[in-house]
Amino acid sequence: MKRRNKAKTAAPDPNVLLPPEGVPLHLAVAGMGARVVAQITDILITRIVASALVVLLAVMDLTSPQTLWAISALLFFIIRIPYYVLTELAWNGQTIGKRMLKIKVVSRDGLSLSAHALVVRNLMKEAEIFLPGTLLLTLDAASPIASLIALGWVIGTIVVPLTNKRRQRLGDMIAGTYVIDLPTPILLRDLAQSVPKPVKDKFVFLSHQLDHYGTLELQTLEDLLRAQENRPAMQTNARNKATLDSVIEKIRNKIGYADKVQPADSVAFLRAFYNAQRAHLEQKQLFGERRQDKFHADNVDQN
Amino acid sequence: MEEPTDLIRSARFRKEREADWLRLEALATKAETQGLRRMSFGEARDLAALYREATTSLAIAREISLDKGLLLYLEALTARAYLSVYAPQESARGIIGRFLSKSGPVAMRKSWFFVLLGFLSMGLGLLAGYLLYFDDPAWFYVLMPPELAGGRGPDATTDYLRSVIYQDDPDVSGLGAFATFLFSHNTRIAIFVFGLGVFLCAPAIALTFYNGLAIGAFVGLHVDRGLGWDLFGWLSIHGVTELSAICIACGGGIQLGAAVLFPVQNTRAEALRIAGRDAAKLAIIAAIMLIAAALIEGFGRQLIQDRNARLIIGWTIGGLWLMWFIRGGRAQS
Numbered sequence: 001m002k003r004r005n006k007a008k009t010a011a012p013d014p015n016v017l018l019p020p021e022g023v024p025l026h027l028a029v030a031g032m033g034a035r036v037v038a039q040i041t042d043i044l045i046t047r048i049v050a051s052a053l054v055v056l057l058a059v060m061d062l063t064s065p066q067t068l069w070a071i072s073a074l075l076f077f078i079i080r081i082p083y084y085v086l087t088e089l090a091w092n093g094q095t096i097g098k099r100m101l102k103i104k105v106v107s108r109d110g111l112s113l114s115a116h117a118l119v120v121r122n123l124m125k126e127a128e129i130f131l132p133g134t135l136l137l138t139l140d141a142a143s144p145i146a147s148l149i150a151l152g153w154v155i156g157t158i159v160v161p162l163t164n165k166r167r168q169r170l171g172d173m174i175a176g177t178y179v180i181d182l183p184t185p186i187l188l189r190d191l192a193q194s195v196p197k198p199v200k201d202k203f204v205f206l207s208h209q210l211d212h213y214g215t216l217e218l219q220t221l222e223d224l225l226r227a228q229e230n231r232p233a234m235q236t237n238a239r240n241k242a243t244l245d246s247v248i249e250k251i252r253n254k255i256g257y258a259d260k261v262q263p264a265d266s267v268a269f270l271r272a273f274y275n276a277q278r279a280h281l282e283q284k285q286l287f288g289e290r291r292q293d294k295f296h297a298d299n300v301d302q303n
Numbered sequence: 304m305e306e307p308t309d310l311i312r313s314a315r316f317r318k319e320r321e322a323d324w325l326r327l328e329a330l331a332t333k334a335e336t337q338g339l340r341r342m343s344f345g346e347a348r349d350l351a352a353l354y355r356e357a358t359t360s361l362a363i364a365r366e367i368s369l370d371k372g373l374l375l376y377l378e379a380l381t382a383r384a385y386l387s388v389y390a391p392q393e394s395a396r397g398i399i400g401r402f403l404s405k406s407g408p409v410a411m412r413k414s415w416f417f418v419l420l421g422f423l424s425m426g427l428g429l430l431a432g433y434l435l436y437f438d439d440p441a442w443f444y445v446l447m448p449p450e451l452a453g454g455r456g457p458d459a460t461t462d463y464l465r466s467v468i469y470q471d472d473p474d475v476s477g478l479g480a481f482a483t484f485l486f487s488h489n490t491r492i493a494i495f496v497f498g499l500g501v502f503l504c505a506p507a508i509a510l511t512f513y514n515g516l517a518i519g520a521f522v523g524l525h526v527d528r529g530l531g532w533d534l535f536g537w538l539s540i541h542g543v544t545e546l547s548a549i550c551i552a553c554g555g556g557i558q559l560g561a562a563v564l565f566p567v568q569n570t571r572a573e574a575l576r577i578a579g580r581d582a583a584k585l586a587i588i589a590a591i592m593l594i595a596a597a598l599i600e601g602f603g604r605q606l607i608q609d610r611n612a613r614l615i616i617g618w619t620i621g622g623l624w625l626m627w628f629i630r631g632g633r634a635q636s
Contacts, residue, residue: 017382019389023358025382081590089398090338092390104386112389115398120583127498170501173572174559174579182386183379185328187321188372192314219371226372278369279311286312286367 014165017180019110029166030103030179039129041097042084050079080130084122089115093177102182108166109176117175124171128157191225192275202265203272209255210280214291218281221247221274228267244270313368320360324377327353327384334387354384402587408631410584411551414558418585421496421554424508425546428515429522436523446513446520455521461528468530468537469608489545490593493552497586500556501575503564507556514549536610539617541600547624548592555585592624 016024054072087095093105093113105121107113135150161167166178224247228240244266251257251273261269281291310318330342330350339347361377368374411418435442440457447456455464492514499506518538525534562578563571599620607613 019358019385021355021358021385023362023381025361025385026378027382086395089391089393089395092335092386106386110389113391115391115393116580116583118391119587120579123583123586124498126494131494131498174575174583176576183382185376185379185383187324187328187376190314190317190370190373192311192370215369218369222371275311278313281369282311282313282367285369 017106017108017110027106027180027183030181032161032167034101034103034181035167035179038095038097038101038103041100042095045096046079046083047076050075081119081122081126084125085115085118088113088118088122093118098179102184103179104182105177106180107177113177117177121169121171121175121177124169124174128160128169128171132157188226189229191222191229191271192278203269203276205255205257205273205276207280209257210277211297212254212294213277213281214293214296215281216293218274218277221270221277225267225270225274241266313364313370313373316363316367317370317373320356323353323356324360324380327357328380331380331384331387334390335383339387339390339392350384351388354381354388357381357384402584403631405632407584407588408628410581411588411628411631414554414581414585417558417561418551418554420508420557421511421550421552422547424511424553425515425550428512429519430515431512432516432519432521433523433526434519435516436520436527440524440527443520443524446516448517455524457524461530464525464528464530465533468533489549489596493549493589493593496549497552497556497559497582497589500553500558500560500582501563502560504557504560507553507560511549511553518546533610536613536617540607540613541596541617543617543621544592544599544624545596547621548589548596551585551592552589555582555589558582558585595620 013026015026015028017027018024050072053075054068057068057071084095088098088105091099094103098104105113105118107117132150132154135146136154157169161169161172164173166172168178172178228244241263245263248261248266248269251270252261284291326349330346330353333346334342334350339350342350357377358381361381364370364374364377432442432446435446443457455467492510496507496510499510522531522534522538525531558578559575559582562574566574569577599616607616
């Protein structure tokens with residue numbers, strides 16, 4: 001944990017975006033898989049629309065086959081870049097494919113996406129994705145040099161995003177953008193809010209008993225309690241009971257809590273402990289003492 | 304220690320603000336699905352105000368709360384609200400209008416040197432191809448891709464060459480198909496020269512030069528047969544626009560490559576980003592010109608068979624482009 005924090009301060013975290021308000025936001029950089037799938041979805045959509053238009057024209061029989069061919073060539077050409085630019089402009093950095101996969105283009109500087117940035121990243125898409133893609137489709141064994149060049153190009157376009165932390169394509173670099181996973185806000189119940197008074201009086205923790213643990217342990221306990229809450233059926237599970245018992249045993253040993261905890265009270269005990277521990281740690285934090293984990297004080301023996 | 308006062312500080316903090324957060328969540332969702340434009344004034348105002356409130360809440364929560372669920376929620380909520388508040392506010396029509404009336408030509412003027420280099424690569428290639436053809440007509444086969452030549456070469460008769468230039472019935476000979484093919488070929492060239500410019504300029508210049516070589520040899524062949532002016536007319540009507548587009552795309556590519564080669568005081572990525580501002584506009588101008596060229600080619604070249612008319616139309620359109628680049632966006636600045 002400590003080591004990871006050191007690495008974070010050494011290099012700027014790629015997952016942090018600084019909006020103009022100055023409060024850094026953690027936005028996870030989207031994975032390559034999601035981006036590739038979104039790209040394929042978009043290609044399919046544009047192709048289907050273009051084909052539908054051409055078929056419509058053909059069925060209506062308005063033009064000669066010659067011009068129809070020219071129109072479709074033109075259509076397939078212009079439906080590409082304008083489609084991406086206009087959808088990303090209208091939906092703030094999302095094409096239909098990106099919307100389906102819940103990923104989104106953002107500007108690296110934290111400001112809103114400019115039209116220029118969207119045009120650039122999608123213009124480069126032509127050179128980075130469509131051309132190598134077409135080359136790959138039209139590979140033939142007759143011209144090994146061309147095939148090798150095409151292969152090198154395709155590998156190059158795949159490698160570039162993998163070499164930087166924000167997974168930027170060349171177009172992203174020039175435009176100053178990158179793609180993030182769209183976060184979903186889910187407001188969970190406040191565990192500290194829902195402790196009934198009798199339970200609170202039943203388990204009393206003294207200040208020195210709360211000096212052992214830090215944030216990491218508290219939040220691990222929070223995860224455990226939320227899991228209990230989300231799946232009430234789990235509370236009758238024998239293995240879950242054993243887990244809770246061993247957790248309680250550990251805590252009791254660590255903090256020197258003498259009273260035995262009844263099996264029926266195990267969740268209530270943990271809740272009460274969570275509540276007291278959180279209040280204690282938050283109080284400490286408010287006065288400038290952040291306790292990362294149970295090793296916050298060197299003289300505490302390791303458990 | 305009674306009733307709600309027994310809540311710990313961070314829980315009270317949450318309780319006081321929770322309603323606002325939920326409202327912000329609803330507003331952000333609405334902005335995402337329906338767009339800011341369709342929201343009422345009050346909603347848009349609340350979105351902005353609540354977003355700023357939420358950023359403050361997040362900053363405070365990071366200091367006073369250890370509730371992981373709350374921190375993650377606020378983080379995600381603020382991010383969602385941020386993304387919908389800082390969304391592009393311009394309409395597509397406004398952007399296109401601004402580009403045509405101002406930023407496009409201004410970018411052209413700003414990067415005149417690179418565009419000049421682009422024209423120079425093509426021009427030198429043309430000259431070299433022309434001279435090489437007169438040195439030895441066999442060069443034609445080396446320089447001209449056979450599928451583009453369409454049967455025209457040193458072996459073809461002068462009558463055949465003339466008949467291709469002045470088509471009576473385009474559909475029969477497939478000149479229409481040839482025209483679209485040439486269009487798509489040149490489009491691909493334009494995309495290549497622009498995109499390849501990033502790799503240190505050389506591929507862009509080389510490809511433009513090679514394109515010039517092919518045309519040079521082609522011109523040489525026709526001049527040799529005394530069809531020079533006729534070919535000039537045939538090429539002019541759309542070529543002025545189309546070949547200029549390739550040169551401009553090449554100029555954009557060179558600009559990108561130059562940024563990588565000579566980043567001056569910036570990092571290379573940063574220099575590439577700055578150069579991209581104008582280079583992208585050059586690419587769009589090239590794309591517009593290519594589409595215009597395709598239209599001229601599709602309708603003009605087959606309909607207008609007179610040499611002088613072809614010359615006049617081709618160069619007038621060329622002059623109009625030049626006017627746009629020189630005059631566009633000056634009145635405002």
